[in-house]
Amino acid sequence: LSIGGGFLYHPTTLFSFSTIISSSARTPLPLPLPLPLHPKWRWSWGPLSASAMATTTTSSKKAPPVAKKVKHEMEMFGDVRVDNYYWLRDDSRSDPNVLDYLQAENAYTHFVMSGTKHFEDQIYAEIRGRIKEDDITAPRRKGPYYYYQRTLEGKEYVQHCRRLVSNDGASPSVYDIMPTGPDTPLEHVILDENIKAQEHAYYSIGAFKVSPNNKLVAYAEDTKGDEIYTVNVIDAETRTPVEKPLVGVTSSLEWAGDEALVYITMDEILRPDKVWLHMLGTEQSNDSCLYHEKDDMFSLDLEASESKKFLFVASESKITRFVFYLDVSKPENGLIVLTPRLEGIDISVRHRGNHFFIKRRSDEFYNSELLACPVDNISATTVLLPHRDSVKIQDIQLFIDHLVVYEREKGLPRVTIYSLPAVGEPLESLQGGRSVDFVDPIYSVDPSESQFSSSILRFSYSSMRTPRSVYDYDMNTGVSVLKKIETVLGGFDALNYVTERQSATATDGTQIPISIVYQKNLVKLDGSDPLLLYGYGSYEVCIDPSFKATRLSLLDRGFVYAIAHIRGGGEMGRQWYENGKLLKKRNTFTDFIACAEYLIEKKYCSKEKLCINGRSAGGLLIGAVLNMRPDLFKAAVAGVPFVDVLTTMLDPTIPLTTSEWEEWGDPRKEEFYFYMKSYSPVDNIKAQKYPAVLVTAGLNDPRVMYSEPAKFVAKLRDLKTDDNVLLFRCELGAGHFSKSGRFEKLQEDAFTYAFMMKALNMIPAVGSGDK
Secondary structure, three states: OEEOOEEEEOOOOOOOHHHHOOOOOOOOOOOOOOOOOOOOOEEEEOOOOHHHHHHHHHHHHOOOOOOOOOOOEEEEOOEEEEOOOHHHOOOOOOOHHHHHHHHHHHHHHHHHHHOOHHHHHHHHHHHHHOEOOOEEOOOEEEOOEEEEEEEOOOOOOEEEEEEEOOOOOOOOOOOOOOOOOOOOOOOEEEEEHHHHHOOOOOOEEEEEEEOOOOOEEEEEEEOOOOOOEEEEEEEOOOOOEOOOOEEEEEEEEEEOOOOEEEEEEEOOOOOEEEEEEEEOOOOHHHOEEEEEOOOOOOEEEEEEOOOOOEEEEEEEOOOOEEEEEEEOOOHHHOOEEOOOOOOOOEEEEEEEOOEEEEEEEOOOOOOOEEEEEEOOOOOOOEEEEOOOOOEEEEEEEEOOOEEEEEEEEOOEEEEEEEEOOOOOOOOOOOOOOEEOOOOOOOOEEEEOOOOOOOOEEEEEEEOOOOOOEEEEEEOOOOOEEEEEEOOEOOOOOHHHEEEEEEEEEOOOOOEEEEEEEEEOOOOOOOOOOOEEEEEOOOOOOOOOOOOOHHHHHHHOOOOEEEEEOOEOEOOOOHHHHHOOOHHHOHHHHHHHHHHHHHHHHOOOOOHHHEEEEEEOHHHHHHHHHHHHOHHHOOEEEEEOOOOOHHHHHOOOOOOOOHHHHHHHOOOOOHHHHHHHHOOOHHHHOOOOOOOEEEEEEEOOOOOOOOHHHHHHHHHHHHHOOOOOOEEEEEEOOOEOOEOOOHHHHHHHHHHHHHHHHHHOOOOOOOOOOOO
């Protein structure tokens, strides 16, 4: 609202003139304005900046914001790049010109989508309507208590709760059920995130750790989305703080006994570089630094052994990982080297009895092997599971009498269980091994925290048509019992959905798996169905086919949903990852294009009905394929996309840059510079037609700086030759993972779905009915 040389604006939303006062009010209003201003509205006097002026004109002229150009030249290896939008990077996140531009983009996005807000609201209502809002997670037994989380109707966040076990002396069984009747122990709420979140626009708990004696809880909270945490320690019964908070830490946090905590802090580029020992009741300034990793290619990680006897501190790069251990009973002894730093050797460690169990990966044994060594003689290793070319050891989990190995073969996860000799007896080899059976042809399975001293394995399972299910599995008998399945309201029937695994042929002949799901009563599979193709393809991350209830709003409108398991991910083993990184990174993008072409060829959809989506490094994927094959897609959504690859990887002051040279390459070397430039999305935008595009960002994002997607949008808007919509939405109070509330996240899904269906002309007129 521009009046008398000043303007009134809200920091996160900008409204058109007619929203504030009647459009018939043509005469200047007397000042001061007789308007009761909300505390978050602000007056700004003086001439409007160019970006703010763009904001005031977009609402009336329906034109998108145009970012100003400020020439910024960068030269390397005789190559000159011009970045006209370099000025959009503001590390302080406080430059008025930058904020004005982001607000202008938000206002334009709001304006464009306002015409279909009724449909977005309808999508949101049906998504939320599938949720059982008042619910609990599967209770987890720990000592004399059951621990679980509760959600309340209408509330955004969870409560952390516990109940006493009625018969604490009985051995755990897969048939155990937490009693909830009037004559059973009462529920105790340890922490209510809803109360804590009232003071903040963003609230997220990154760690919630109960002390070994169950008397204290340490939790790490982030109130900005920048992933810099504050740790609070409270009495589990009274909820009262027991000491001052620990500030400026990561979410890596573990108890070292009942009276000490171990935590990690970061350096100025947000690299986890120091691990600390904190004795309860002492000042944080007096904490002892257990280790300082000075090599900026390495970051620290922290985890507790299942036995709770040791803490393991790992220093890791993308290809090397070495481990220290801390004896919890003797924290004053500090860290002890368990495995040395050897380039290319990646180590993970677990503990049971008098042995350490070591998962070791190397260039030779790229899918990992499993070793064991005595705690008092770590050089005397025994191979328990040798390396296999076709089977990747993903992770292991230890129990007092069992070893659980999470493996991958032919693109699917597998859980194999081995019996172990009694503690103290020789550990020379593994015999037999029982695999857990799963019913769906393609699925996802993940470990859950279990009781080390029991024979019960807990895991979660889902498929693209099976809601997340928590099972307790008796490792002695092979019996599994369903403890909890995600409730999906609204008449959901898994039998109405079909899941498939197909393969596309890449440019070099490699077969690329595709996971597919659709509603069998709605799709025609004649090329006329809309399809959403998702991809990631970086960091060896496995995007396994799993269930998401919000996706039903697409499937029940006749969408086909597909996941492209492209190289750069880890679905098919370590080599799958190696063949999609560094100087083979372009395989990631051409694999995705091959998957899209396959889906079109096999009539799962047509070009006119194909939408694509990816986040973070998956947003890089979306940006790259848009430049390479914009004709192939109708709409694209790039969430917090890593799109200014070359400029970012040349700047070691940006968080994650130095530690990721082993992922993307070091562009200070000529070979990597020009290879990276060949696919970096910002550097490859050109004058051509693009599909409809939605880009999102978070102002406080520490992983992908908001300026990357902002620059991508500004340059794309300047060069593209089509009239398709290009929208940018930047959350000004959130980070990489966007808003923190569970319903807020549903609203974002509804907005994204509405954008895609708007691009596909699938939104019915108001009053005409949805279907």
